[in-house]
Amino acid sequence: MSSGHPRTSKNLLSFIADRFPVDKLNFHHMVEEKRVPIHRMSWGYYTGGLTALFFLIQVVTGLFLLFYYQPTVSDANISVEFISHHVAGGALIRNMHAWSSSCMIFSAIVHLLTAFAMKAFDKPREITWISGVLLLLITFAFGFTGYLLPWNQIAVNATKVGLQSVEDLSQCLPPFLAGLPRVLRETFQGEASIGQSTLGRFYAMHIVLLPLAIASLLGLHLLCVQLHGMSKGVDKETDKSERFFPFFIFKDLFIWAIVFLGLFTVSICVPFDSFLPYPLLAPYDPLAATPPGIKPEWYFYFVYYPLEMLPFPVIVALSNILMAVLFLTPWIFKGTSRRTLQTLALSATAYLIVMTLFGEQIVHFVKP
Amino acid sequence: MFPTPMLKCNSPSVFLQVTFASFIMSFGLCIQVGIAYPEFQQFSEKNSGRTTNCASCHENATGPAGNGSGQIGSLTIEEFAKLNEARTAFEPGKDVDSPILNRFGDLLIKKLGKRKVLEDRKEPAKLASDYGFQSDIDQDGIPDAQEFLDGTDPQNQHHGDAWRLFVVNINRYAPHIIAAAIGVLLLDWGFARMIGGFMAIKRARKKRST
Incomplete structure (x- = not known):
């Protein structure tokens, strides 16, 4: 018993020392010496950088939107309309914010799947993986909190559904915890129904709390990536590699330029709201009936459509299992070959694509 | 009335x-x-x-x-x-x-x-x-x-219909898109040259010291 504690703390110290080697904490090791393997999965190394690019675009366009956006139930929708129709370049900035938020979530999911397939969570990269999973969850939280801000029919009604789901969690909890979801919902909502307090809280989360959380975690994530270098990515050892600085950086910058141009072109040509029926874009009316067609953003379809088909407790159980697997991936798949991981990643990709593109048809088929 | x-x-x-x-x-x-x-x-x-x-x-x-x-x-x-x-x-x-x-x-x-x-x-x-x-x-x-x-x-x-808007706006905003493309690619080229310049300075210093 007496020797248990020193051994545990020794193990913990050794774990931390392996993940944060002080001798490698210098520019020479982290940048000049760093090499990037070249193989058929090398494209996966660019997905993290692209996610960072979309995050930077979010920050810059978000700052511009802050100049005009009014976080009050009476003015929020009008201020968004004002940005779109009367501010010079306002429509472009707003569209870039909306498009890049979707692109950021898309590239974050692709980054997670490629990192999984390339076994980029293997020792000593466990903290890189866990911080990455947390970053993805924060990105989803950004999407959820930002969705309410235009204060239109779909924004408020979809948020209502989301918050109701939080309260519904009480069905799946033991009696002593059953009150917790209600407390959580009330905390997010701030008042009896969605109103000014909710908007204020979501706004605060969207522009202060979540950016602070993502900035700190992103710092940790990038530090880990630079400290441990790129994972080898494939089972077979490859001789080919290139220097991170300047060659990989050159290519990364070029891809950033092309992707930015693509985003700019799409944002200037296609308003993001065009994909929604116009009755859902009308200012929120608390006295009106809930309009048909209320749905969350596309990146929640993978959980929204199963919710339509399966009992709520089943979805909660599956979500919990998925979360546990995601966080424990470095230990669960420690000895798994990359070929198996690629098959698993492809299966997950297929599920996400099918549920996102054909989820509605599947629901109609299952529940006519 | x-x-x-x-x-x-x-x-x-x-x-x-x-x-x-x-x-x-x-x-x-x-x-x-x-x-x-x-x-x-x-x-x-x-x-x-x-x-x-x-x-x-x-x-x-x-x-x-x-x-x-x-x-x-x-x-x-x-x-x-x-x-x-x-x-x-x-x-x-x-x-x-x-x-x-x-x-x-x-x-x-x-x-x-x-x-x-x-x-x-x-x-x-x-x-x-x-x-x-x-x-x-x-x-x-x-x-x-x-x-x-x-x-x-x-x-x-x-x-409007997303595809129709895209077709209309790509023609309407072609000058903006071309200007943005030139600006972004020039910026990218500039960054690449700057990094290349740093590398050249570093190589020259190393050579001088040896």
Whole structure:
């Protein structure tokens, strides 16, 4: 018993020392010496950088939107309309914010799947993986909190559904915890129904709390990536590699330029709201009936459509299992070959694509 | 003329008579005009697969019946006069400024006449071809008639079929896109040269030191 504690703390110290080697904490090791393997999965190394690019675009366009956006139930929708129709370049900035938020979530999911397939969570990269999973969850939280801000029919009604789901969690909890979801919902909502307090809280989360959380975690994530270098990515050892600085950086910058141009072109040509029926874009009316067609953003379809088909407790159980697997991936798949991981990643990709593109048809088929 | 609550009533009996008459007239109008023509909305939704509402032609998204803004129950005497004038525009060419219709609705009545609009209820698809594909109220590059067929908002420049908007805007904003492309690629080239410059300085220093 007496020797248990020193051994545990020794193990913990050794774990931390392996993940944060002080001798490698210098520019020479982290940048000049760093090499990037070249193989058929090398494209996966660019997905993290692209996610960072979309995050930077979010920050810059978000700052511009802050100049005009009014976080009050009476003015929020009008201020968004004002940005779109009367501010010079306002429509472009707003569209870039909306498009890049979707692109950021898309590239974050692709980054997670490629990192999984390339076994980029293997020792000593466990903290890189866990911080990455947390970053993805924060990105989803950004999407959820930002969705309410235009204060239109779909924004408020979809948020209502989301918050109701939080309260519904009480069905799946033991009696002593059953009150917790209600407390959580009330905390997010701030008042009896969605109103000014909710908007204020979501706004605060969207522009202060979540950016602070993502900035700190992103710092940790990038530090880990630079400290441990790129994972080898494939089972077979490859001789080919290139220097991170300047060659990989050159290519990364070029891809950033092309992707930015693509985003700019799409944002200037296609308003993001065009994909929604116009009755859902009308200012929120608390006295009106809930309009048909209320749905969350596309990146929640993978959980929204199963919710339509399966009992709520089943979805909660599956979500919990998925979360546990995601966080424990470095230990669960420690000895798994990359070929198996690629098959698993492809299966997950297929599920996400099918549920996102054909989820509605599947629901109609299952529940006519 | 139509009585409104603004009228001054000297005795309760007059007030009751006025209120009763007002109620009867409003009710009559609601029956006659209040029910819009859902055939067009139903066609638009079926044709496009999108949810729409009365706001494509009416001031109020829930239609002309009711007491809300742009609805019959809230009209003033002057607005009732305008409504009656609009209701008599059976033939095309008459300027219409109906308080319950939006600009697209007004233009529709002006261009086709109410008689034609009523006829088209039997075959709502004809409304688009009868109206023609020249008018574009919101100037988004998609004609109003096409927006009716696509189930999009003819009065909102930032709402339309995504692909059609892309095709229109890629031509409209070609100079902006080209300017952005030149700017971004120059910036990228500049960054690359800068990094290359740092590398060259580093190599030169290393050479000198050895």
